[in-house]
Amino acid sequence: MHSPSCFHKVFCKKEQLLEEKQVSKLSRKIPTKAERYFATGLSMITSQSQKGPNIMTAEWVIQVSYNPIIIAVFIHKESETFKNIQKTKEFGINVASQGQTSEVSVAGGYSRTEVDKIKIKNIFKIIKPRKIKTPLIGGCIINAECKLIKKEKIGDHFMLVGKVLDIKYDDSKSPLIYHRGRYFGLDSTVEPDRKEVNVSKEMLNFFKNMANGKFVLKCVGVLVKSKNKILVIRWSESIETIPFSIPPAGISQRDYLIKYLNQSKLDFQVDVEPIMKRIILKNGKDIQRINFVLYKGKIKKSTYRILWKSYNEDNIISVLV
Ligand SMILES: Cc1cc2nc3c(=O)[nH]c(=O)nc-3n(C[C@H](O)[C@H](O)[C@H](O)COP(=O)(O)O)c2cc1C
Known part of the structure; x- marks a missing residue:
């Protein structure tokens, strides 16, 4: 026969087990x-x-x-x-x-x-x-x-x-x-960390046309520096940029850049380490987001379309270098 105290012990143990079971039911593993x-x-x-x-x-x-x-x-x-x-x-x-x-x-x-x-x-x-x-x-x-x-x-x-x-x-x-x-709650939005660059209407439209409505235009380009100057190519009377192109999704951006440079008869040696520059071009309220994947490069042969520009002569170039 169980003594009262023994009965109490068994009862308490049962109650404790029940409680533990219920706690585990409720709380799963409590995050710590x-x-x-x-x-x-x-x-x-x-x-x-x-x-x-x-x-x-x-x-x-x-x-x-x-x-x-x-x-x-x-x-x-x-x-x-x-x-x-x-x-x-x-x-x-x-x-x-x-x-x-x-x-x-x-x-x-x-x-x-x-x-x-x-x-x-x-x-x-x-x-x-x-x-x-x-x-x-x-x-x-x-x-x-x-x-x-x-x-x-x-x-x-x-x-x-x-x-x-x-x-x-x-x-x-x-x-x-x-x-x-x-x-x-979602009370505030966080603006992505992009360098803002004020540009002319022509320059903004040049990139907007290429983006063709895309939220972010993804470009791959080459940075060739010499003293405080950078190599640019001329696209039109008013547009000069570093040599760049827009690769299709899913393929190596560096390979595409090299192919583009070769096709354009621009003879460069291109580094292997990518640099990422994320910028937002602005003209008044009009904007275009651009990602530049950049590779440092050296010029092997001089070609007809290239020019040298000082870093601070151009708003976009000053944030890319
Ligand atoms: C904020 C919050 C988040 C939870 N997330 C999960 C979860 O992702 N998965 C889970 O198994 N239980 C989660 N739980 C625990 C279950 O909601 C809890 O065990 C519930 O009592 C189960 O109810 P039921 O036994 O009636 O199904 C969460 C509880 C809270 C308060």
Whole structure:
């Protein structure tokens, strides 16, 4: 027979085990150090069981294919959501918008084993799905209906890969960002670090024509310096630049430059180490972004179209050298 104290010990141990199990259910591996420094979005994953729909928060959600649209979510196996998706082979991805901090806190702070989250008053707005049986959540920036196509254990989580059967987005919303355990909004944009260069209308149009509407014009060019001068070629009465060309995507920029120089009967020896210059040409409000991949070069033979220019004679050249 158990003495009362022995019974108490057994009871306490049982209770402790139960508590530990529940903690692991809820918290998965609690982030501690480096992982907290990622910035992620937050999604609410909806799933369906015989008891009704469920919702959990997941930060590890990412689109992995454009066509077809495929999204992977990484979920710990103790969650009710994981069990539901295993059974039904479908789930909803509801990417949280900036106003949905209560929704993600509740969906991520409790398990369905503790409370029927979706039924809590005044938190979640349920919307009807079109292609799956699992409901979706209103007020999100993206709602996607997914069919499970792959499941794989990766470390201490499972990757659940969903083919998107239906997806919609709300242009008027902005996403909720998660970083170091806190919520953020996209309140400011960061301007890319490009050197601004004021140029004449002719020069801007010269590059704009080449860009033909491209956001960034990618050029490859050669820098040949001699004393404080740089070698340029003349394109027209008013346009002189370093020798450069616009390589097609996917091929070696240096090889293309060498071919271009050879074709233009410009005989150079070209370095192997690339230099990157990212600039933005401006004339009033009109702009063109340009990336120059540059190689230092030496001239082997003098040819008819080349000229030498001082660095400070030309705005573009002064930032390229
Ligand atoms: C901000 C936040 C992000 C989370 N991200 C994930 C995640 O990416 N993957 C995961 O398995 N659990 C994640 N969780 C934990 C689950 O949301 C939590 O375990 C939830 O209680 C599971 O609910 P369920 O048991 O009802 O499915 C996150 C929680 C929070 C608060």
